[in-house]
Amino acid sequence: MRKIIINGGKPLTGEVAVSGAKNSVVALIPAIILADDIVTLDGVPAISDVDSLIEMMREMGASVERNGETLTIDPRDVKDKPMPYGKINSLRASYYFYGSLLGRFGQATVGLPGGCDLGPRPIDLHLKAFEAMGATVAYEGESMRIATNGGQPIHGAHIFFDTVTVGATINTMLAAAKAKGRTVIENAAREPEIIDVATLLNNMGAHIRGAGTDIITIEGVDYLHGTRHQVIPDRIEAGTYIALAAAVGSGIKISNVLYEHLESFISKLEEMGVRMTVEEDSIFVEKQEKLQAVTIKTSPYPGFATDLQQPLTPLLLKTDGQGTIIDTIYQKRVNHVPELARMGADISILGGQIKFKGVNSLVGAPVKASDLRAGAALVIAGLMAEGRTEISNIEFILRGYSNIVEKLTAIGADITIVEE
Numbered sequence: 001m002r003k004i005i006i007n008g009g010k011p012l013t014g015e016v017a018v019s020g021a022k023n024s025v026v027a028l029i030p031a032i033i034l035a036d037d038i039v040t041l042d043g044v045p046a047i048s049d050v051d052s053l054i055e056m057m058r059e060m061g062a063s064v065e066r067n068g069e070t071l072t073i074d075p076r077d078v079k080d081k082p083m084p085y086g087k088i089n090s091l092r093a094s095y096y097f098y099g100s101l102l103g104r105f106g107q108a109t110v111g112l113p114g115g116c117d118l119g120p121r122p123i124d125l126h127l128k129a130f131e132a133m134g135a136t137v138a139y140e141g142e143s144m145r146i147a148t149n150g151g152q153p154i155h156g157a158h159i160f161f162d163t164v165t166v167g168a169t170i171n172t173m174l175a176a177a178k179a180k181g182r183t184v185i186e187n188a189a190r191e192p193e194i195i196d197v198a199t200l201l202n203n204m205g206a207h208i209r210g211a212g213t214d215i216i217t218i219e220g221v222d223y224l225h226g227t228r229h230q231v232i233p234d235r236i237e238a239g240t241y242i243a244l245a246a247a248v249g250s251g252i253k254i255s256n257v258l259y260e261h262l263e264s265f266i267s268k269l270e271e272m273g274v275r276m277t278v279e280e281d282s283i284f285v286e287k288q289e290k291l292q293a294v295t296i297k298t299s300p301y302p303g304f305a306t307d308l309q310q311p312l313t314p315l316l317l318k319t320d321g322q323g324t325i326i327d328t329i330y331q332k333r334v335n336h337v338p339e340l341a342r343m344g345a346d347i348s349i350l351g352g353q354i355k356f357k358g359v360n361s362l363v364g365a366p367v368k369a370s371d372l373r374a375g376a377a378l379v380i381a382g383l384m385a386e387g388r389t390e391i392s393n394i395e396f397i398l399r400g401y402s403n404i405v406e407k408l409t410a411i412g413a414d415i416t417i418v419e420e
Ligand code: EPU
Pocket: 023, 024, 026, 092, 093, 116, 120, 121, 122, 123, 124, 125, 126, 127, 163, 164, 165, 166, 167, 168, 189, 236, 306, 307, 328, 329, 330, 372, 373, 400
């Protein structure tokens, strides 16, 4: 078992460069299955979710070359063989294989997706969209078979999502890119990762209009050619490092940041009194003095991202006063709360909301990362705390934060991974 060990309280300064977006790349890789030629991605983060997807792509018959942050995939020999449970269950985004395999072969038999435990995470809206496009859905043990009659191409459909969902919006775009006819998605999610996937597909020759708005129209095409695509910067990784810099930094520049993807987050930090300077593609966070407590309410993009609620919590604990976090996307996204309490935080869950009160200091403790963003919160708390923090279950953290230990060591943190 591997653990992260942090000796907290060190002054951190310097620069952290943000990597490519996890929640984009986990959709971009499966999207390449739809291509009729070779596709290259630049800016691919060094995270274990990418390692898992590469393994799955190879298992399906794709040839994949990885050279630093560049990934070149030739999907022409991909077969529509069943992809059972096993690896598939190691991440949530394996559900994108449903859309891309269905779009290419008219059928997909893929294990049920896994991912972080944030409470119930249904995929009913993905399945409803596939059904509207002519596929039938059947559970086969721990897999799901989604197929048209006789592997016919699926057809376009008019789809209205009654919940705003990133995954189902992207999955429908994947299935629709090569479908017969037009697909319209209403009440679509508007996250930047959706635009990134649409950009890749359009650069391959797809006809997708409206990504980034709540109505997306896709005219199916027969052929998608090869292309080269730069993955957008990870806005959640950027937000995590901005929160970290405000919590423990003595002047830290976060680079490769797109400010327009982080407006709701930055405006919340400004409300707290965080002093920072926004530059063209970076944000400089100063050493902070006194911060005000605020209420955080998550909502779909462009609202405050649920994925940043947990990484922001340690900084909230440094504020003067008390506040509330209301996660309207995942009400049970609270795995960080008992662990922060073990480190001396005055934080609890009351009526489905997180209530906190600023404390003078945290103390190092053995804690457990039960999901990716809870893990990020514990890393920040460990850097803030006096003494030694030992984080277990770090596989969750390494799923989504590229070279986190190296990036933090470079700005002066005392952080190591140990094997036990
Ligand atoms: N929902 C349904 N039915 C569905 C799909 C979603 O009821 O068929 C509900 C969910 O239960 C949730 C809401 O709709 O309450 C939004 O879920 P969404 O589909 O948008 O989430 P997701 O696509 O499964 C992605 C990110 C998550 C991020 C959410 C919300 C990926 C691989 N995951 O999940 O990222 O929290 O959108 O923005 O893109 C993370 O990076 O730590 C992470 C969990």
